Amino acid sequence: MKKLLFLTILTVAVAGIAFAEIGTKKKRPLPPDYGRVVLNNFSEKAGMAPVVFNHWIHRSKFSCRLCHVDIAFGMSAGTTGIRATDNLGGFYCGTCHNGKRMIDGKTVFESCSKKEHTAGTCDRCHSLGRNVKSEYDFAAFAEKMPKERFGNGINWEKAEADGIIKPIDFLEGVTAKRPPLKIQKDFTLEPKLGGMPDIIFSHKKHTGWNGCDLCHPEIFVGVKKGSTKYGMVEIIDGKFCGVCHGKVAFPLIDCQRCHAKPMQ
Amino acid sequence: MKIFIASICAALFLVQPTLSVPFAAASGLAAAAPVPDDIMKEYDETCTVTEDSDQLTKEELRQIIARCNALQPRVEKLEDPARKVMLSRIKRCREFYAYLLEIKESK
Numbered sequence: 001m002k003k004l005l006f007l008t009i010l011t012v013a014v015a016g017i018a019f020a021e022i023g024t025k026k027k028r029p030l031p032p033d034y035g036r037v038v039l040n041n042f043s044e045k046a047g048m049a050p051v052v053f054n055h056w057i058h059r060s061k062f063s064c065r066l067c068h069v070d071i072a073f074g075m076s077a078g079t080t081g082i083r084a085t086d087n088l089g090g091f092y093c094g095t096c097h098n099g100k101r102m103i104d105g106k107t108v109f110e111s112c113s114k115k116e117h118t119a120g121t122c123d124r125c126h127s128l129g130r131n132v133k134s135e136y137d138f139a140a141f142a143e144k145m146p147k148e149r150f151g152n153g154i155n156w157e158k159a160e161a162d163g164i165i166k167p168i169d170f171l172e173g174v175t176a177k178r179p180p181l182k183i184q185k186d187f188t189l190e191p192k193l194g195g196m197p198d199i200i201f202s203h204k205k206h207t208g209w210n211g212c213d214l215c216h217p218e219i220f221v222g223v224k225k226g227s228t229k230y231g232m233v234e235i236i237d238g239k240f241c242g243v244c245h246g247k248v249a250f251p252l253i254d255c256q257r258c259h260a261k262p263m264q
Numbered sequence: 265m266k267i268f269i270a271s272i273c274a275a276l277f278l279v280q281p282t283l284s285v286p287f288a289a290a291s292g293l294a295a296a297a298p299v300p301d302d303i304m305k306e307y308d309e310t311c312t313v314t315e316d317s318d319q320l321t322k323e324e325l326r327q328i329i330a331r332c333n334a335l336q337p338r339v340e341k342l343e344d345p346a347r348k349v350m351l352s353r354i355k356r357c358r359e360f361y362a363y364l365l366e367i368k369e370s371k
Contacts, residue, residue: 072352081348088296089298091296091346177312213356213360221363224370
């Protein structure tokens with residue numbers, strides 16, 4: 001009896017520990033999965049599989065600012081609360097996924113279509129846990145991109161600089177026409193940890209993707225350089241640089257991408 | 265023995281993967297109402313100087329912030345998602361200009 005009780009407790013304990021999400025160690029996502037966002041505010045409640053959104057295909061075509069400022073997608077999964085009716089009304093995903101908008105010479109498929117559903121119509125987006133063949137193959141896409149060690153394995157910055165990708169920052173009917181961006185100067189930041197090279201922050205590289213109002217003041221609120229104190233702990237926790245870096249932009253383990261100033 | 269079987273069931277419950285359920289037909293959905301043209305026009309006129317923003321005087325920045333503040337109650341009367349989207353855009357716009365004003369005032 002005691003043996004049986006011991007076995008019972010052991011079984012439950014081992015199962016619980018094995019699948020408990022404790023600690024900070026996370027599994028590094030594979031290149032195609034880096035930047036993947038699962039959206040499930042309402043999908044399962046409506047009897048559908050959660051939506052899988054892949055950043056890599058979208059960031060190859062659009063700036064971050066267009067989606068996160070003009071279209072008003074949240075900066076964290078689940079914070080936007082997208083509904084099918086929103087998409088049908090031309091908001092959020094439906095801004096482009098309306099069966100009419102042309103991107104790169106192709107008509108973007110309609111999301112949450114009101115037409116009769118055929119097999120696989122909804123699965124194209126509501127694909128978590130389903131064996132759905134994607135129209136866009138990551139390996140074929142990444143093959144022609146400049147390589148990087150981490151994240152998607154793609155050097156997005158170089159891809160843009162070399163003209164391989166030309167992210168769209170304006171959508172007719174969505175984006176207000178505005179004059180060209182005036183770029184702020186680059187600057188260096190001294191790290192908290194002695195011995196690490198200074199950080200070179202490039203406004204030019206960031207404003208090309210984000211504009212000004214995506215970062216200021218929501219992410220970076222200080223009005224004077226150095227007035228906001230933060231370190232790697234806060235960044236790894238998903239604040240400041242960590243809002244993007246480690247989720248969609250290159251991950252934080254690629255130290256020399258930021259700590260780039262040559263040591264004297 | 266019964267307790268052991270029950271514990272196995274409990275353990276299986278803990279490791280149960282998300283079930284894939286058949287999708288529900290999205291029939292009968294009505295499209296959301298668009299943003300009225302007058303509100304979009306006001307937003308476009310107010311929030312398009314972002315890129316020349318460091319050239320703006322403090323008074324100009326205060327006027328832009330006031331326009332955002334005046335636009336916000338009109339947007340709050342809209343239905344979702346137009347309300348959510350426009351509130352997000354106005355909030356970003358207003359806070360950015362307020363941020364610039366704070367920079368100028370701190371100099």
